[in-house]
Amino acid sequence: MSGDGAEAEVVRWLSGEIGPPIETAISRVFLGETLAYKLKRHVSLGYVEFGTAERRLWALERELAFNARTCDIYRRLRPITRAAGGGLEWEGPGEVVDYALEMRRFDDEAVLSKSPERLDGDMAEALGRTIAGVHREAPLKPQGGLTALAFTVGSNAQLLRELAPELGAARVEELVARTEAEFERQSALLAHRSATGFARQCHGDLHLGNILVEDGRPVLFDCIEFNDLLSDLDVQYDLAFLLMDLEFRGRRGAAVRVLSAYLDEAARSFPPELWDGLAALPLMLSVRAGVRAHVLAHSADAETARRYVDAAIAHLSPAPPRLVAVGGLSGSGKSTFARALAGRIAPSPGAVILRTDEIRKRLLGAPPTQRMDPAIYTPEAYARTYDALMGHAGAMLRAGRSVLLDATFIDPALRARAEAVARDCGVPFHGAWLEAPAEVLEARVAARTGDASDATVEVLRDQLRRVEGMDIGWRRVDATQPAAAAAEGWAAGLS
Known part of the structure; x- marks a missing residue:
C-alpha cells in the first residue's frame, strides 16, 4: 500500500x-476518554519533514x-501494526505501519487560552518562576x-511578503x-548571549x-521537537511568545x-548579562507577533493577522524607560500597588518590579517566600540588598526597560540614591509614598502569609x-483605597 494509502x-x-x-498542519490527535493519541502527518513542508516513517518516529521520540x-x-510510543487478518492493531507481531504517541487526557478548559483569567497574580508569579526553572535545567545550545532568531526573521519576511x-x-x-x-542592531548582544549560556x-x-493549570500549578506542554531552528533559542525569545500573547490579549x-x-528566578542561576539582554526584548516581541500574523493569515483570519502586524510594528517603537520607586511602611500595600501599577508603565509589557524582599x-x-531568621537583617546584608537593587535597576534602564522599585525607602539616603540612578541613566524619576493609619498597617502585617516580606x-x-x-x-498615595484605583489615579499623573 502507498504511503498516502497507509496514512x-x-x-x-x-x-x-x-x-x-x-x-493541525503537521499532526492529528485522537481524543479518547482518558487517553489521547497523536500521529504525525505524512507531510514535507519547508520547516518540517515527515515524509518517511523514520522521520516521523524520530519526531515522536x-x-x-x-x-x-x-x-x-x-x-509512550505505541506501534500500529498489520494484523494477521489484514487489518490494524496495537503492538502486534506484524509489520509496523506507523507510530502513535500516547498521552493522558487533560481538561481542555484548564488550558489558559480557554480561560486566560485564571492567570491571576499568584499564578502569573508561579508561571514566570516555572519557566525560569525549565530554562535553568535546559541543555545548552550555543549554536x-x-x-x-535570524532564521525566523528571514522566514517571517518571506511568508509575510x-x-x-x-x-x-x-x-x-x-x-x-x-x-x-x-536585528542588525542587536546582533552583537544576541551573539554574546548565545556564547554565555542564554541559548538553550x-x-x-x-x-x-x-x-494549562493542574492542581493549582502551571504546566507547559506541546513543545517544538521537529526543527532545532525553532527550539534551540535564546531563553528570552522563548519567554517573549508568552509575553506577546498576554499583551495582545x-x-x-x-x-x-x-x-x-x-527575572528574579533566572537571576539565581544565569549570568549578570540577564539584565542587559532586555534591550533585545522589543525585537523578540515583534518577531513573535510576526509569526502569529502569517500563521493566522494562512488560517484565513486576515483581520486578526493584520492586528498582529500592527502589534509587531508597535513593539519596534518602544516608549522610553522611566524609573518608579514605591515606598512606604510595612503593611502599606507597596507590592500590591506596584503590581497594579507596573502594567500601566511603558514600554510593553510594563515596568519590571524589583522587590528588596525577593x-x-x-x-x-x-x-522567595521562605520566612527568615531576623538575625539575617544585618547592616551588611541590608547594604548588599540595596546595592543589588540599584545595580539591577541601572542595567535594565540602560537596556531600555522601565523599572519599578518596591522597598520601604525609609532612609532618606536610599530615596536619594534611587533618584540618582534615574539621573545617571538619563530617565525620568517618579516616587510614590504609600500611607495608611497605624492600626490599618498593623492589622495587615499581622495577617500576612505566603509573602516574601518577613516584617512583623x-x-x-x-x-x-x-x-x-x-x-x-x-x-x-492613600493606601486605604483599592490598589487598582490608586494605581490608575497615580499613573494618570505621569508625564
Missing part, C-alpha cells in the same frame, strides 16, 4: 476505534523526551540563539525593514494555548508579573517611630 488507513482505523481527530522535562502528559495582499503591502514592508534593522533547548511554542498586568518573577532572599539562596508588627512599630515628622518628598 488514510491508519486515520480510518483510529477514527473508528476512538473518534475523528483534531487536525523527541516529542516524548522533550516534553518529559515539563510535564507528565506524554506517556542556537542568534542563528535561530507572500501574504502582502491580505496584510497590506506597505505595512508588511515597513515591518520587514524595521525588523531587519533592529527551549519549549519553542510557549503561548497560552500550550500552558490585553493582559499586561499578568505579562509583567510573569516577566518580573521570571532580592534579599535570592542573595541568601533562599526561596514590632518591625512596623519601629518604622513608625523612624518616619514620625519626616519630610518624605515623594508623591503621597
Whole structure:
C-alpha cells in the first residue's frame, strides 16, 4: 500500500476505534476518554519533514523526551501494526505501519487560552518562576540563539511578503525593514548571549494555548521537537511568545508579573548579562507577533493577522524607560500597588518590579517566600540588598526597560540614591509614598502569609517611630483605597 494509502488507513482505523481527530498542519490527535493519541502527518513542508516513517518516529521520540522535562502528559510510543487478518492493531507481531504517541487526557478548559483569567497574580508569579526553572535545567545550545532568531526573521519576511495582499503591502514592508534593522542592531548582544549560556533547548511554542493549570500549578506542554531552528533559542525569545500573547490579549498586568518573577528566578542561576539582554526584548516581541500574523493569515483570519502586524510594528517603537520607586511602611500595600501599577508603565509589557524582599532572599539562596531568621537583617546584608537593587535597576534602564522599585525607602539616603540612578541613566524619576493609619498597617502585617516580606508588627512599630515628622518628598498615595484605583489615579499623573 502507498504511503498516502497507509496514512488514510491508519486515520480510518483510529477514527473508528476512538473518534475523528483534531487536525493541525503537521499532526492529528485522537481524543479518547482518558487517553489521547497523536500521529504525525505524512507531510514535507519547508520547516518540517515527515515524509518517511523514520522521520516521523524520530519526531515522536523527541516529542516524548522533550516534553518529559515539563510535564507528565506524554506517556509512550505505541506501534500500529498489520494484523494477521489484514487489518490494524496495537503492538502486534506484524509489520509496523506507523507510530502513535500516547498521552493522558487533560481538561481542555484548564488550558489558559480557554480561560486566560485564571492567570491571576499568584499564578502569573508561579508561571514566570516555572519557566525560569525549565530554562535553568535546559541543555545548552550555543549554536542556537542568534542563528535561530535570524532564521525566523528571514522566514517571517518571506511568508509575510507572500501574504502582502491580505496584510497590506506597505505595512508588511515597513515591518520587514524595521525588523531587519533592529536585528542588525542587536546582533552583537544576541551573539554574546548565545556564547554565555542564554541559548538553550527551549519549549519553542510557549503561548497560552500550550500552558494549562493542574492542581493549582502551571504546566507547559506541546513543545517544538521537529526543527532545532525553532527550539534551540535564546531563553528570552522563548519567554517573549508568552509575553506577546498576554499583551495582545490585553493582559499586561499578568505579562509583567510573569516577566518580573521570571527575572528574579533566572537571576539565581544565569549570568549578570540577564539584565542587559532586555534591550533585545522589543525585537523578540515583534518577531513573535510576526509569526502569529502569517500563521493566522494562512488560517484565513486576515483581520486578526493584520492586528498582529500592527502589534509587531508597535513593539519596534518602544516608549522610553522611566524609573518608579514605591515606598512606604510595612503593611502599606507597596507590592500590591506596584503590581497594579507596573502594567500601566511603558514600554510593553510594563515596568519590571524589583522587590528588596525577593532580592534579599535570592542573595541568601533562599526561596522567595521562605520566612527568615531576623538575625539575617544585618547592616551588611541590608547594604548588599540595596546595592543589588540599584545595580539591577541601572542595567535594565540602560537596556531600555522601565523599572519599578518596591522597598520601604525609609532612609532618606536610599530615596536619594534611587533618584540618582534615574539621573545617571538619563530617565525620568517618579516616587510614590504609600500611607495608611497605624492600626490599618498593623492589622495587615499581622495577617500576612505566603509573602516574601518577613516584617512583623514590632518591625512596623519601629518604622513608625523612624518616619514620625519626616519630610518624605515623594508623591503621597492613600493606601486605604483599592490598589487598582490608586494605581490608575497615580499613573494618570505621569508625564
